[in-house]
Amino acid sequence: MRLQRPLAVVSIAPLHTGCPALVGLDNDYTSGGGPDSSPEAGNVGDGTVPRDGRAFGDARTGRDAHTKVDAAKDSSSHAHDAATDASPFPGDSSSPLDSAHPDACGASCPCPGGQTRCGSSCVDLQTDPSNCGACGQSCAAASPSSASCADARCIVTLASSGGYGAGITVDATSVYWSNGGAVLKVPLGGGSVTTLESDPSEQPLKVAVTGSSVYWTSFLGQLATTSIGGGAVTTLVSTGLPTPPPYFLTLDASFLYWTTQTDNTIGTVVKRSLAGGAVTTLASGQDLSSDIAVYGGTVFWANAGTGAAGTGSVVALTAAGLTTIAGAQTAPYAVATDGQNVYWTSGTEPGDVLQVDVSGGTITTLATGQAEPSGIAVDGTNVYWANANGNGVMSVPIGGGTAVTVAIPTAAQFVAVDATSIYFTTENATGGVYKVTPK
Secondary structure: OOOOOOOOOOOOOOOOOOOOOOOOOOOOOEOOEOOOOOOOOOOHHHOOOOOOOOOOOOOOOHHHHHHOOOHHHHOOOHHHHHHHHOOOOOOOOOOOOEOOEOOOOHHHOOOOOOOEEEOOEEEOOOOOOOOOOOOOOOOOOOOOOEEEEEOOEEEEEEEEOOEEOOEEEEOOOEEEEEOOOEEEEEEOOOOOOEEEEEOOOOOEEEEEEEOOEEEEEEOOOEEEEEEOOOOOOEEEEEOOOOOOOEEEEEEOOOEEEEEEEEOOOEEEEEEEEOOOOOOEEEEEEEEOEEEEEEEOOEEEEEEOOOOOOOOEEEEEEEOOEEEEEEEEEOOEEEEEEOOOEEEEEEOOOOEEEEEEEOOOOOOEEEEEEEOOEEEEEEOOOEEEEEEOOOOOEEEEEOOOOOOEEEEOOOOEEEEEEOOOOEEEEEEEOOOEEEEEEOO
16 A cells, blocks of 8 residues: 655744634644544635635635645655645645745735735725825825825825915926915925015915916015026015005916905906016906906906805906806805816805806805815816815815815815825914825
C-alpha cells in the first residue's frame, strides 16, 4: 500500500484586522493522513477556509480538501515537494497567503461593516485621508493649509484669516477673497497666503477676477484693482461717503458691473469698461440694490426692498430694457445665473432659495427654512449656497430636489465653485476660507 507523504503541521493566526481567522488548521493533522473527520475540524463549507482560489462556502469537507493527492503530485521532484510543504495547504499552489496578499485571506477577505477593501487594507472611505470617497483618492493640502476627510469629502482649510469673509472668487490657479480688512489669495491646493491689498480703513468687500487682474469694492466707496500676482493698487472709482459706494461686483469679458446703496435705501446699477473710461449708469432709483450677476450681456440684480415680505424684486436689464422677472419677494440678497435661470437667496431667517427663468415666469422654490441664506453659486447641475446662521453650506439640483449638506462650518458667508470643488468663506473669530471636494 502506498504511503502518503506526511502533511505539515501549520498554525495560523489572523494576519489582518477585519479578516477572519483560519480555523481547523491545528493538531487534527497527523503523520498518517488527513485531518480529523470531526465536523469541527475546519470544513471548507463553513465559510472559514478558502481552497483552490474558490470563494468562501465550498461544500467540500476539510478531509476532501486536504487528502486528495494525485499521482502527478506523488511523482514530483523534491524541489516541488519542498515548495508544496511550505504552503499552509499542502499540494495547493494557489494559497491565499501570497506576497501580494499578506493577510489571511487575500483580496477576497471580507471587511467589517462600513469599510471597503483598498488593496490589502480595509478602510473607511468616509474618513480615510488616503482613500477619501474612493480607493486611492487622497485628501491633502500644501502646508500651512490642512485637510481632513469627512463624509467621503475632502475638506481643506485653505486659510484662517479672521474677520468677515465678504467675497470670494476663483480662477484656474487660486482662490481670492476679502476679509473686511484685506484682499488675499491662496493656491487652489492650499499653501501660503498672498496679501494683494491691505487697508482696513477701506474695508474691502466683494471680489472679482479676470485674466491677470483682480478687482474689489470697499465699504468706504472705492473700486480698485491690482495684478493677480500682487503689486501696485490702482483706484478706479473713489466716491467716498456719503456718495453711494460700490457694493456688490461682477464682470464679463468687457465690463465691470456693480451696485451702490445710499443710506441702505436707494440703489444704483452701473458699469465701466475694463479698458477704462467713464462710469455708465444702467439703472437708478432701485429699492436697495444688492447682489448682481451678468450673462451674455444681460444684467441681473436683486432689490432687497424694505426687508418686509413682498417688497423685494429680482430685475433683468436686456437690450430691450428693464424687466422685473420676480416681484413681491422677501429681501432677495445674493444672485447667480447660468444663462437659463436666475437663482437667489432671501437674506432672512428662515429664508428661501429660489429660481426663475431668465425671462420671468413661474418661480420655483428650491429650499425653505434656511438659516439666513447668504452667498449663492451655480454650475451645470446644482445650486449651492451658504447659511450664515447655521445649516452649513448646502446644495440642491437645478429645478428642485433634495437639498443636501456639503459642509457644516460656523457662519458661512459666500460661495464659489469650479469644475470639481466648492469654496466658501466664514465669519467668526478665525474667519477662514475652505474648499470641499467633490461638490
